[in-house]
Amino acid sequence: MKYLFKNALVVTMNEGLDVLESCHVLVESDRIKAMGSSLSPELTEGAQIIDAEGKLLMPGLINGHSHVPMTLLRNFADDMNLQTWLFDHIFPAEGKLTGEDVHWGTQLGIMEMLATGTTCFIDMYFFMDDIARAAELSGIRAQLSRGMTGQDKGPDFSENKSLNESIEFYKKWNGAAGGRITGAFAPHAIYTCSPEYIEAIRDAAEKYEAPIHVHLDETKVEHEDSLKNFGKTPARHLYDLGVFDRKTVAAHCVWVTGEDLELLKEKGVSMVHNPTSNLKLASGVAPVPAAMADGVNVLLGTDGASSNNNLNMFEEINRAALIHKGTTLNPLLISAAESLKMATVNGAKALGREDLGIVKAGGKADLILLDLDKPHFMPLHNPISALAYSAEGSDVCLTMVDGRILYENGEFKTIDKEKVYYSIRKICERIF
Ligand SMILES: [Zn+2]
Known part of the structure; x- marks a missing residue:
């Protein structure tokens, strides 16, 4: 699959801790193919667009x-x-x-x-x-x-x-x-x-x-x-x-x-x-x-x-x-x-991995998106401070691993939530 995150606020976690505004991030297969404020149409052709305006993209x-x-x-x-x-x-x-x-x-x-x-x-x-x-x-x-x-x-x-x-x-x-x-x-x-x-x-x-x-x-x-x-x-x-x-x-x-x-x-x-x-x-x-x-x-x-x-x-x-x-x-x-x-x-x-924990071209597409449309993110003076001191886990609205979306807006793409909850209840009835 090919995805294009459009207009994200990107917290890269690179050496310089760069935070990039209105940044596009192109994911192809399991990796980040390219990123920047403008990407050529040839490069992004065929990509599924993820509107990341008002959202923060960072490494998983x-x-x-x-x-x-x-x-x-x-x-x-x-x-x-x-x-x-x-x-x-x-x-x-x-x-x-x-x-x-x-x-x-x-x-x-x-x-x-x-x-x-x-x-x-x-x-x-x-x-x-x-x-x-x-x-x-x-x-x-x-x-x-x-x-x-x-x-x-x-x-x-x-x-x-x-x-x-x-x-x-x-x-x-x-x-x-x-x-x-x-x-x-x-x-x-x-x-x-x-x-x-x-x-x-x-x-x-x-x-x-x-x-x-x-x-x-x-x-x-x-x-x-x-x-x-x-x-x-x-x-x-x-x-x-x-x-x-x-x-x-x-x-x-x-x-x-x-x-x-x-x-x-x-x-x-x-x-x-x-x-x-x-x-x-x-x-x-x-x-x-x-x-x-x-x-x-x-x-x-x-x-x-x-x-x-x-x-x-x-x-x-x-x-x-x-x-x-x-x-x-x-x-x-x-x-x-x-x-x-x-x-x-x-x-x-x-883990001995240079391609994880960072948003960079060539890195693994293990990425998360946080919804910034929350009172506790307003005003957003410093995104890194906001992530450490204001963010909640529940601000995450999309989770991608190896270029695959596994979670989006409360929905699990690979796990049957009801079946898991049912099984957990059964197990607990037996054990406790
Ligand atoms: Zn332990």
Whole structure:
């Protein structure tokens, strides 16, 4: 398909953070073919026109850390500490889930993400085939991995069920759906995986040249237990186990020290800031300003919907731009632009992609359109500030991935909303 967005206000998220008024953006197949204030008729011939007058076009948001099917557990166990929440409520409920349940929960999560401007998510969960199937059908972009937990000491992990599942999943899905779906290996965390198991996972990731997705130093308990059990911080523990030798996305990093940040920087580990989840579970506030000052790539994520309790990245952008001002007493930290970068270009960098998270000719057509005809966008002195401080996820009126419109004005093009809602109700009747 060929689309022409006409007269959009374009927030490019390029190096210069250029904002272009009355800009036309031509999409052909899965990429942005051309953009500018005037495009030749020969170039745009045959394109379907999308009138973007009074609308803002920007790169689709990248959710850096999620467990999408946890939409099923939304608002189920709230207002408790992470260990109680996870071990006494979430893990037992998850034990009752089937692959089919996870498939429907994923579709619900993808609906929510598309409707609030997310075009790509980095996810770790189980029943990954069912998640990948939902991602494939929906048209969204995703990096997926099976979260692995285990206290085995080895030395032989060849019969290990979840490791073998991970390997099979990676072989089957990495590069699938025209490259929209990629894979990773995911040791869940240092408190749910023995060092030997983490090493086995690292070896598998190395063999398949796969990236890693891991939870890191999320809580004070995790940090202190690591010092007690291993005599080192969680980041140093993973560093010493060679995990960071693979391209790694580390979620949370709330309790990382200054020395840990040096390790992340040295190995090019991307750190995912999950402000809402960290606030809700009272895990703390990640040292994002220090990480950014050290040159660590920081992206943004929602975490699962049961610790958030939504998958709306505009809320994360807003919170990331606010909480560090409050905790550091410095209103210069974090700027609106920095927060928006975390949700776009920095996410793309974590995935090793230069063609995502930015509106540019040749880039992937993963784009969203926001309706500016809202009181909270008036007056529009600074579009970047407006996106960080005034925008709502519900301002998104069109979401495109790989040049395909997946959501437009409340309508999902690839997902049967009624069928998803019906299935979710049935699942909840059975489980809760
Ligand atoms: Zn998580």
